[in-house]
Amino acid sequence: MEIDKAIRESDDKRLKTKYNNAIYVIKRALALYSIEEVAFSFNGGKDSTVLLHLLRAGYFLHRVEQSCSNGVQIDFPIRTIYFESTSVFPEINTFTYDTSKTYGLQMDIIRTDFKSGLEALLKSKPIRAIFLGVRIGDPTAVGQEQFSPSSPGWPPFMRVNPILDWSYRDVWAFLLTCTVQYCSLYDQGYTSIGSIYDTVPNALLSISSTSSKEKFKPAYLLPDGRLERAGRVKKNSPLDGTRSPAVNNGLDSVNSHKNRMFTASVIGVGDEILFGTVEDQLGPLLCKKLHSIGWMTSRSTVVRNDIDSVAEEVDRCKSVSDLVFLYGGVGPLHSDVTSASVAKAFGVRLAPDEEFEEFLRHLIGDHCTGDRNEMAQLPEGITELLHHEKLPVPLIKCCNVIVLSATNATELEKQWDCLIELTGSDGFLVTIESYSSKRLTTNLTDVETAQPLSKLCLEFPDLYIGCFRRSRQGPLVISFEGKDPSRVQAGVEALCKKFNAGAFSEVN
Numbered sequence: 001m002e003i004d005k006a007i008r009e010s011d012d013k014r015l016k017t018k019y020n021n022a023i024y025v026i027k028r029a030l031a032l033y034s035i036e037e038v039a040f041s042f043n044g045g046k047d048s049t050v051l052l053h054l055l056r057a058g059y060f061l062h063r064v065e066q067s068c069s070n071g072v073q074i075d076f077p078i079r080t081i082y083f084e085s086t087s088v089f090p091e092i093n094t095f096t097y098d099t100s101k102t103y104g105l106q107m108d109i110i111r112t113d114f115k116s117g118l119e120a121l122l123k124s125k126p127i128r129a130i131f132l133g134v135r136i137g138d139p140t141a142v143g144q145e146q147f148s149p150s151s152p153g154w155p156p157f158m159r160v161n162p163i164l165d166w167s168y169r170d171v172w173a174f175l176l177t178c179t180v181q182y183c184s185l186y187d188q189g190y191t192s193i194g195s196i197y198d199t200v201p202n203a204l205l206s207i208s209s210t211s212s213k214e215k216f217k218p219a220y221l222l223p224d225g226r227l228e229r230a231g232r233v234k235k236n237s238p239l240d241g242t243r244s245p246a247v248n249n250g251l252d253s254v255n256s257h258k259n260r261m262f263t264a265s266v267i268g269v270g271d272e273i274l275f276g277t278v279e280d281q282l283g284p285l286l287c288k289k290l291h292s293i294g295w296m297t298s299r300s301t302v303v304r305n306d307i308d309s310v311a312e313e314v315d316r317c318k319s320v321s322d323l324v325f326l327y328g329g330v331g332p333l334h335s336d337v338t339s340a341s342v343a344k345a346f347g348v349r350l351a352p353d354e355e356f357e358e359f360l361r362h363l364i365g366d367h368c369t370g371d372r373n374e375m376a377q378l379p380e381g382i383t384e385l386l387h388h389e390k391l392p393v394p395l396i397k398c399c400n401v402i403v404l405s406a407t408n409a410t411e412l413e414k415q416w417d418c419l420i421e422l423t424g425s426d427g428f429l430v431t432i433e434s435y436s437s438k439r440l441t442t443n444l445t446d447v448e449t450a451q452p453l454s455k456l457c458l459e460f461p462d463l464y465i466g467c468f469r470r471s472r473q474g475p476l477v478i479s480f481e482g483k484d485p486s487r488v489q490a491g492v493e494a495l496c497k498k499f500n501a502g503a504f505s506e507v508n
Ligand SMILES: Cc1cc2nc3c(=O)[nH]c(=O)nc-3n(C[C@H](O)[C@H](O)[C@H](O)COP(=O)(O)O)c2cc1C
Pocket: 041, 083, 114, 130, 132, 140, 149, 150, 151, 154, 159, 194
């Protein structure tokens, strides 16, 4: 079998390991399910092309082991599903059909959406398991394992992901070592292919050219697999197709977010803060930063360096806040429990992240604990590395949880600025309308102010009206916060009107 032979003859040890693991998963699936019960989801993309050849090899080896074959080439009887959409690149479509012909695939072409297409297919066919070319780092890989039942709300089947742990580099090592055909778009700078509306060549492969037409290097030359999805732009509807997605990107999301309230939770991890021996500078600074971009911090807590305490808090916050920021507990020490806690909160394992490991190796060389660098163990399938050229190591984002490695205010300032630059325009930490605030002080007593203030809160439900004192004897400070400056001013005036002139003075 030519694929198996090419890998066995290669001296790429890493590729051999990845190949053997994937073949193992495929053989287990073929042992668990009959050939009529399995299907292969093929879309002409590079990952599904890798999977096609792994399945061909895996099926061949499975048959050999069952002594059904004497080593002669056998056909490929695994049912193949292709969801053909009107927004697919013509090159992808042609490649899918050509490949189907070359390898004699039995294709079911489905032209509805994934879910209803699968519902109909599973009603008419005995399919129980579907092979997918999903890889960790794909947005759809979140929470998946090599064998993952379909999600609630989807028809019941087993998703089998033999290349879940493959990196971008592994994919290209495989395709080039086996010298198999792949879609021509990958030779034109496309590195991950979605629809014609959300995919452009990866700018990192651009070759400066004097002619008007921009040229790109092939996908396998992308030096950093973490940037595989840099050619994915924000989705536009087909009606927007004439506008440049890259220009449009960001503006739409900011405008649509303008009137929304965004909330964040801030979690500090640190026994020392709880003992009172270390002052927490980062929590208050993060609240200030969030406030400055128009966000509301709805909860800020400090928890112990203990996996269960952190996991519980992350679990609580991740479902009620748009974003959760975690600081403290990041590193290789016994007290550095943050990554493990995030994994626990999301119900996934910690797994080595080779891309993160590479960053760490640059930073600390090979001085890691044990065989592997413990710090490079990250929550599997949900981790996105947010890297910025000014940061030696990327920040970690697990779904809506952002792990900051800052240990002091200066480091946090830097990480925050990078985060804003990285994410400001495409949504997840978008700057929205900022708060307008005013503060009044008064020497009136609490008793005198209490009732009129309560009434004022009812009259101005869109404002946050709060009170605090700097000392029991000193003046009462009343703060007004709101998104509309004219409403804040109206609130201030309404309060002043309730008392004699001069009862309040405005302060900064
Ligand atoms: C065969 C197959 C099975 C899928 N099963 C699930 C599923 O169980 N749960 C789910 O949320 N999405 C499922 N999806 C949808 C994918 O997660 C994802 O939304 C889809 O591949 C579109 O990805 P894209 O938006 O990057 O094009 C499935 C897709 C395919 C092709």
